[in-house]
Amino acid sequence: MDVAELSRLQFALTALYHFLFVPLTLGxxxxxxxxxxxxxxxxxxxxxxxxxxxxxxxxxNFAMGVATGITMEFQFGTNWSYYSQYVGDVFGAPLAIEGLMAFFLEATFIGLFFFGWDRLSKPGHLAVTWCVALGSNFSALWILVANAWMQNPVGSRFNPDTIRMEVTDFLAVLFNPVAQSKFVHTVAAGYVTGAIFVLAIGAWYLLHGRHRAFARRSMTVAASFGLASALSVVVLGDESGYVTTENQKVKLAAMEGLWRAEPPPAAFTIFGIPDPERRETRYAIQAPWMLGLIATRSLTTVIPGIYELVDAAKTRIGRGVEAYGAMRSLTSAEPSADMRKTIEERQGDLGYALLLRRYTDDPAKATPEQIERAAWDTIPNVPVIFWSFRVMVALGFYFIALFAVMFYVSSRRAFERRRWLLRLAFWSLPLPWIAAELGWIVAEYGRQPWIIEGVLPTFLAASPIPAANVWLSLVGFFIFYSALLVVDLFLMAKYVRLGPAETWEIPDLATRQAPPGGVALDDVAHG
Incomplete structure (x- = not known):
């Protein structure tokens, strides 16, 4: 593995670890x-x-998320220095705002939440809690704005004099359609994670006959909130797919195992086995018209397949080579108006010429065979994307069914009469994390070979450092993050076993003093 591959592996490891904590914080x-x-x-x-x-x-969970998130962001400077130099003018602003949101605004309100119970009025403390929720969501917004720009680099242009991407319209970056769809979809998925978490622990309490009033109320809130969130995930995921059709056609083709364009409206492949060697999807079971309706909102729009997209990539590589040649001329001769005009007209394809740097030092001298290989490099690992997407979608529909049944049972006040359902809820605890991680695999692995879609190939963005250094930091991160995960699980399990009444000292209230180990009797009397 070269430095770029090792750096990708390290960032994937730290990002997937970090996102174990983010969705639960949101929910x-x-x-x-x-x-x-x-x-x-x-x-x-x-x-x-x-x-x-x-x-x-x-x-x-929030403390662990902060600890894992800080080290992840530092990697842009240590492992991806050329990336930071090339796009830092665009990418740095959302990250800076996110830092202000997460480490100043959000952390301040979290401190007030924990230490303000006896110092703030009820409405005042409630306002603080809602600010914690809003701060968590806005913190996620800015990260997703930055990530969405990597998927769809709008509001920016390439400056041939500085050889950097620069912001031309910050509002376009902020209101990037990919950012909007990713934000609402990711946040809704976090809500599902939080609801499943509460539902599973509440089910565990009822299965063990502990804290029944507490558990029933918690599960009722989780079931209703989770049902609304799970339905939102599916609807917003559909919108995210439509945006992908508009901006990342290669990713869509990989998600569907669509090797060649079909007559519109295209069928949705429910099951199949993508075969990259034969470049076809075998044993496909399809639902007619569904992909056309979902991806294009029409019955007449053609969805290009992988072969058609590779042909389009060849054309863009050819145009990009012209821009690359003009860029080389700018550094070796007096700049001319024609050179700048060529760069201006072809700068959108310059990144495609950079794909040739994997095979030749001078893309202008690339052979047809090298152009062919570079064009096929634009296709990600189809089986991984295909199956990650389908498992994620299947889990999404499972969550809807689980929450719907739980909502019905809660309305009948029959949780404890459905012990099989309580067991199912408890064993469903890890599933939303699996769905979330698969979603990020589709989003990030499906963007390869680009670190910025159509602008900068991943293999060119890594820092020029020895591979041994990356191996050392990779092993160190793995050990450190694994230790944090063990500590997180230990603390979570400890406080769950202790239960809601034993984990803190409950101050006396004049009318509602709770006995040790339980809730107040008048609370039980009131349902």
Whole structure:
């Protein structure tokens, strides 16, 4: 493995570890705000206990997310220095704003959440909790704005004098259609993760006959919130697919195992075995018209297949070679108006010429065979993308079914009479994380070979450092992150086993003093 491949592996490792904590932070933050809102409106002590208990688990998870996120961002300077130099003017701004959101605004409100229970009024503390939820979501927004620009680099242009990408329209970067669809889809997936987490732990309490009033209320909130969120994930995922059709046709073709364009409207492949060697999808089971309707919102639009997209890439490589030659001329001769005009007209294809740098030092001298290989390099690993997408979608529909059944059971107050359902809810605990990680595999692995779609190939973006250095840091990160994950799971399990009434000292209230190990009797009497 070369330095670029090792750096990719290290970033993938740290990113996947980091995203074990992010979705739960997003989901629990909103659930905390909902639970405390009910407490403020009703005054029932059990809702306060719920907010504090789930808040402790939220705090553990948030601390781990911060610890893993900081080191991930540092890699842009250590492992991806040319990337940072090439696009730092665009990419740096959203990251800087995210840092302000996460480490100043959000962290401040989290401190007030934990230490302000006896120092703030009920409405004041509720406002703080909602600010924690909003801060968590806005922090995710800026990261996803930066990531969306890598998928669809709008609002920027290439400056041939500085050899850098520069911002031309920050609002276009902010309101990038890919950013909008990714944000709502990712946040909704985080809500599903938080709801499954609460549902699973509540089910565990009921299975063991502990904290019944606490568990029933928690599961009722999780079931209703989770059902709305799971439905939103599917709807917003459909919109994300439509945006992918507009901006990343290669990724869509890989997701569908679509090797050649079909007569519109294209069929959706429910099951199949993509064969990269034979360049076909074998044993395909298809649903007629579905892909055309989902991906294009029409019955007449043709969806190009992989072969057609490779042909288009060859054309763009040819145009990019012209721009590359003009760039070389700018550094070796007096700049002319014709050279600059060529660069201006062909700068959108310059990145395709850079794909040839894998095979030749001078893309202008590339052979037809090298151009052919570079064009096929634009196709990601089809089987990985194909199956990751289908497992993710299948889990999404499973979540809808689980939450719908749980919502019905909660309306009938029959949780404890459905022990098989409680077991199913508990064993579903890891599934939203699996779905989220698969979603990122589709998004990021499906973008290869680009670190910035159509602009900069990944293999050119890595830092010129010895491979041994990357191996050393990779092993170190793996050990450190694994230790953090073990600590996180230990702390989570510890406080879950202790339960909501034993994890903190409950202050006396004049009318609702809870006995040790339980909730107040009048809370139980009120349902």
């Amino acid at each position: 629990l933050s909103v659930l905390l705000a909902i639970m405390e809102s009910v407490y403020v409106m009703t005054g029932l002590r059990v809702w306060r206990d719920m907010t504090i208990f789930w808040g402790i688990l939220f705090g553990i």
